[in-house]
Amino acid sequence: MAVRADEIAVRGRLTGMAAVRxxxxxxxxxxxxxxxxxxxxxxxxxxxxxxxxxxxxMSNAFIGRPSEFIGIKNFVNLWKADAFRQTFQNAxxxxxxxxxxxxxxxITLALLLNEQLWFKRLIRGAVLLxxxxxTALSTLGWWWMFNSLYSVVNWTGIALGIMTPPGPNWLGQxxxxxxxxxxxxxxxxLPFFAITILAGLVAIPTELxxxxxxxxxxxNARFWHITLPLLKPVLAVVVLFSTIFTFSDFNIVxxxxxxxxxNSTHLFATYSRMVGLEVGRLGEGAAVSLYLFPLLVFVVWVxxxxxxxxxx
Amino acid sequence: xDRVTRRHFLTTTAGLAGILAAKVPPAIGQQREISYLCxxxxxxxxxxxxxxxxxxxxxxxGIKVKIDHISHMGPQQAKYAAEVxxxxxxxxxxxxxxxxxxxxxxxxxxxxxxxxxxxxxxxALSSGYEGAHVHGVWRAVPQYHGMxxxxxxxxxxKKASLKVPDTWEDLYTVGKELKKMGNPVGIPIAQNYDxxxxxxxxxxxxxxMEVDKxxxxxxxxxxxxxxxxxxxxxxxxxxxxxxVLSWSDASNNESIQQGKAGWVHNPVSAYIVAKMRxxxxxxGINHHRSLAGPHGRHETDTPRHIGIWKxxxxxxxSKEFIRYLLGKKEVYDEYIMSGDAFNLPAYEKLxxxxxxxxxxxxxxxxxxxxxxxxxxxxxxxxxxVQLITNSYILPNMIAKAVxxxxxxxxxxxxxxxxxKIMSG
Numbered sequence: 074m075a076v077r078a079d080e081i082a083v084r085g086r087l088t089g090m091a092a093v094r095x096x097x098x099x100x101x102x103x104x105x106x107x108x109x110x111x112x113x114x115x116x117x118x119x120x121x122x123x124x125x126x127x128x129x130x131m132s133n134a135f136i137g138r139p140s141e142f143i144g145i146k147n148f149v150n151l152w153k154a155d156a157f158r159q160t161f162q163n164a165x166x167x168x169x170x171x172x173x174x175x176x177x178x179x180i181t182l183a184l185l186l187n188e189q190l191w192f193k194r195l196i197r198g199a200v201l202l203x204x205x206x207x208t209a210l211s212t213l214g215w216w217w218m219f220n221s222l223y224s225v226v227n228w229t230g231i232a233l234g235i236m237t238p239p240g241p242n243w244l245g246q247x248x249x250x251x252x253x254x255x256x257x258x259x260x261x262x263l264p265f266f267a268i269t270i271l272a273g274l275v276a277i278p279t280e281l282x283x284x285x286x287x288x289x290x291x292x293n294a295r296f297w298h299i300t301l302p303l304l305k306p307v308l309a310v311v312v313l314f315s316t317i318f319t320f321s322d323f324n325i326v327x328x329x330x331x332x333x334x335x336n337s338t339h340l341f342a343t344y345s346r347m348v349g350l351e352v353g354r355l356g357e358g359a360a361v362s363l364y365l366f367p368l369l370v371f372v373v374w375v376x377x378x379x380x381x382x383x384x385x
Numbered sequence: 386x387d388r389v390t391r392r393h394f395l396t397t398t399a400g401l402a403g404i405l406a407a408k409v410p411p412a413i414g415q416q417r418e419i420s421y422l423c424x425x426x427x428x429x430x431x432x433x434x435x436x437x438x439x440x441x442x443x444x445x446x447g448i449k450v451k452i453d454h455i456s457h458m459g460p461q462q463a464k465y466a467a468e469v470x471x472x473x474x475x476x477x478x479x480x481x482x483x484x485x486x487x488x489x490x491x492x493x494x495x496x497x498x499x500x501x502x503x504x505x506x507x508x509a510l511s512s513g514y515e516g517a518h519v520h521g522v523w524r525a526v527p528q529y530h531g532m533x534x535x536x537x538x539x540x541x542x543k544k545a546s547l548k549v550p551d552t553w554e555d556l557y558t559v560g561k562e563l564k565k566m567g568n569p570v571g572i573p574i575a576q577n578y579d580x581x582x583x584x585x586x587x588x589x590x591x592x593x594m595e596v597d598k599x600x601x602x603x604x605x606x607x608x609x610x611x612x613x614x615x616x617x618x619x620x621x622x623x624x625x626x627x628x629v630l631s632w633s634d635a636s637n638n639e640s641i642q643q644g645k646a647g648w649v650h651n652p653v654s655a656y657i658v659a660k661m662r663x664x665x666x667x668x669g670i671n672h673h674r675s676l677a678g679p680h681g682r683h684e685t686d687t688p689r690h691i692g693i694w695k696x697x698x699x700x701x702x703s704k705e706f707i708r709y710l711l712g713k714k715e716v717y718d719e720y721i722m723s724g725d726a727f728n729l730p731a732y733e734k735l736x737x738x739x740x741x742x743x744x745x746x747x748x749x750x751x752x753x754x755x756x757x758x759x760x761x762x763x764x765x766x767x768x769x770v771q772l773i774t775n776s777y778i779l780p781n782m783i784a785k786a787v788x789x790x791x792x793x794x795x796x797x798x799x800x801x802x803x804x805k806i807m808s809g
Binding site: 136221244330336353 | 462465469470628631636640776802
């Protein structure tokens with residue numbers, strides 16, 4: 074009797090496994106099974122904080138105290154505060170100039186790296202260093218270089234006779250401070266541009282250049298009529314990512330200037346942190362960080378449409 | 386490896402399930418442990434002493450104490466915000482200035498501990514009372530306080546036969562000479578606490594204030610503020626360098642320690658660190674009496690307190706630690722001595738502490754004839770006064786004025802920002 078019972082159990086188990094296998098063979102079931110873990114992660118790590126931020130931005134939340142729903146009052150009040158309007162302007166100046174520099178210098182660097190160089194691999198690896206080092210650490214290095222007391226930049230400039238002592242006050246004057254944070258952002262972001270564009274360059278078939286050369290096209294014509302058009306999809310993606318990353322930059326400004334002098338280098342992330350966490354107005358801080366969300370969604374939508382058009 | 390029997394497995398699983406359900410560990414696992422979050426003290430030796438006292442506390446009481454340090458400029462507030470929002474983190478937290486007012490609903494009533502300490506050491510100093518006694522309840526225990534004084538390079542002054550200033554106007558006179566000598570005056574005008582700690586006394590000395598005694602009416606738009614800003618403008622132009630706009634709390638210390646600044650407004654920490662690191666400037670640094678204006682001699686007092694979060698599951702052991710650190714006279718003395726006159730006792734009967742006699746350069750810390758106030762004076766302490774501080778309105782107003790904004794516009798801007806906070 075015992076043997077028969079075991080047999081029934083084994084047979085039952087086999088039937089169960091077959092049923093599971095059958096379900097998994099169906100795409101309508103297997104697909105969701107594969108997607109579910111990722112979806113859960115996104116819900117937990119992205120959707121939940123995002124919904125919380127949305128709620129905070131429409132409340133008068135203050136650290137550790139009960140909050141009330143106040144609609145879009147935070148967004149309206151923020152626009153009235155000149156520190157916020159200054160931050161708004163800073164974000165566009167910072168992103169516009171930094172992305173433009175990274176784009177032009179990134180293409181140039183990629184073209185150079187695409188040439189036959191000695192120690193090509195070593196150089197390509199070294200170029201990536203600024204992007205690999207933790208930003209807070211490398212920015213601390215820059216902070217020392219720009220620090221009014223120890224500035225090696227000014228020391229070198231004065232020694233070379235191109236600066237008059239004591240040299241520019243990099244972090245204390247508004248225009249210089251903005252130049253300093255842009256400079257560090259470009260230094261850090263350039264490898265991302267160069268290496269991604271290099272990947273695009275390598276993918277361009279050499280026959281096209283050979284044919285153009287045979288037709289008498291010079292280096293300039295080859296760049297404008299072959300390289301650039303074929304790089305467009307890559308460039309669009311790189312610019313899209315970089316725009317978003319640069320807009321939401323935090324480390325560089327936080328370490329280098331803390332948003333100063335007089336809020337002249339605050340970006341949305343640093344200002345949001347100051348208002349929300351240092352001052353304690355969580356609601357207003359969340360509103361700062363979400364202010365540009367609709368605009369960024371629009372930018373992403375436009376650029377992705379452009380990328381799709383280029384791809385198909 | 387022993388074979389796990391079915392019975393053993395079931396017993397262990399059931400036991401674990403029971404512990405998880407009851408959320409109470411068995412007696413063998415109930416090691417009491419508390420954690421304490423405080424800043425990186427500008428007198429580093431006192432942090433080492435604190436760790437040492439913590440170890441002794443563990444040995445004497447069996448309660449483990451974990452002490453974490455954090456930079457006070459920004460990360461501290463952000464960390465507090467995160468702990469309060471998540472209702473998890475440290476048990477004990479350092480509270481500075483009016484922080485207990487900001488975090489009032491989140492802090493345990495520690496009136497019992499303060500009352501024991503006051504019986505022993507006399508009343509808590511007024512700055513401690515203003516900062517930590519919130520709506521009739523002690524929300525944190527006064528721990529120590531630091532005072533702002535004038536720190537200068539005595540050697541340079543003697544070399545150039547400069548007169549030690551007695552008023553803010555005198556400082557302008559010697560400041561011009563110091564700048565010519567390559568040793569400018571170093572008063573930060575940036576988004577940090579030191580900037581406020583200097584701007585406050587200057588404003589008070591000219592007879593000005595941010596908010597009135599009623600704690601509601603914004604009074605920054607006054608002739609006294611105009612005078613104060615005009616003073617800052619000429620100081621910035623003739624006695625300082627633009628670097629002060631980018632300074633952090635540590636920059637003025639570094640500047641005088643590294644031999645650049647000839648005069649800074651700072652507690653004795655600049656001298657303490659110079660002495661500790663055996664810097665060549667240490668011997669030349671000294672302190673002099675606080676400066677006066679038309680409305681007297683005022684200084685900033687910066688009290689520190691220890692609070693206990695309400696979400697802490699270890700309120701009693703935490704109180705026990707405070708009693709051990711501050712309530713045992715010999716331990717408190719040891720702790721104060723380790724701070725080398727940067728951390729001064731926060732209770733009246735201990736005001737004439739031996740630490741003041743440990744170095745002749747600390748004589749000025751007695752502060753005779755000087756009125757000490759916390760930020761926002763004469764407005765009573767409140768969360769809004771702390772918000773005005775944390776928003777750096779005073780230094781930003783001055784920074785605007787010294788970099789080209791008209792005095793009138795800079796004051797109007799500050800008035801608007803302060804009114805927004807008071808009405809919020």
